[in-house]
Amino acid sequence: xxxxxxxxxxxxxxxxxxxxxxxxxxxxxxxxxxxxxxxxxxxxxxxxxxxxxxxxxxxxxxxxxxxxxxxxxxxxxxxxxxxxxxxxxxxxxxxxxxxxxxxxxxxxxxxxxxxxxxxxxxxxxxxxxx
Numbered sequence: 001x002x003x004x005x006x007x008x009x010x011x012x013x014x015x016x017x018x019x020x021x022x023x024x025x026x027x028x029x030x031x032x033x034x035x036x037x038x039x040x041x042x043x044x045x046x047x048x049x050x051x052x053x054x055x056x057x058x059x060x061x062x063x064x065x066x067x068x069x070x071x072x073x074x075x076x077x078x079x080x081x082x083x084x085x086x087x088x089x090x091x092x093x094x095x096x097x098x099x100x101x102x103x104x105x106x107x108x109x110x111x112x113x114x115x116x117x118x119x120x121x122x123x124x125x126x127x128x129x130x
Contacts, residue, residue: 006072013069016062017086024090027099052109059087059113067121080121083114 023030029042046053063083070079087110094100 006069009065009069013062013065016065020058020062021086021090025093025097027097048105050105050108051112052103052106055091055106055109056113059083059110060116061113063114063117067117071121076121080118083118084111087111087114 042054066079066083067076070076073079088107091102091107091110094102094106
């Protein structure tokens with residue numbers, strides 16, 4: 001039973017990762033089209049404050065799924081590096097994607113979403129070993 005849950009978590013993380021990449025790199029807002037019928041409208045979950053809240057939530061969720069999927073693996077540190085790398089890469093790709101634009105608030109939202117979970121995991125893991 002536990003093996004099935006671990007496999008489901010692994011599949012969920014990689015599916016969410018692919019979905020995030022697709023939504024992030026598409027030249028327009030797929031979610032805006034699905035909700036409002038307009039590719040140029042972006043749904044907003046909560047108001048932004050210094051960082052983009054949508055980006056924070058997306059990368060927080062992706063990081064949480066990744067840490068749950070890899071928490072028992074020796075690849076957890078590689079996952080953490082990947083999460084930080086993809087936070088940068090996806091936003092930098094907006095420099096060359098039509099209808100998308102690079103924004104520092106989005107980049108900071110990406111990084112803060114990932115780093116929040118990474119730091120929490122590191123502190124929890126450190127305290128667990130004492």
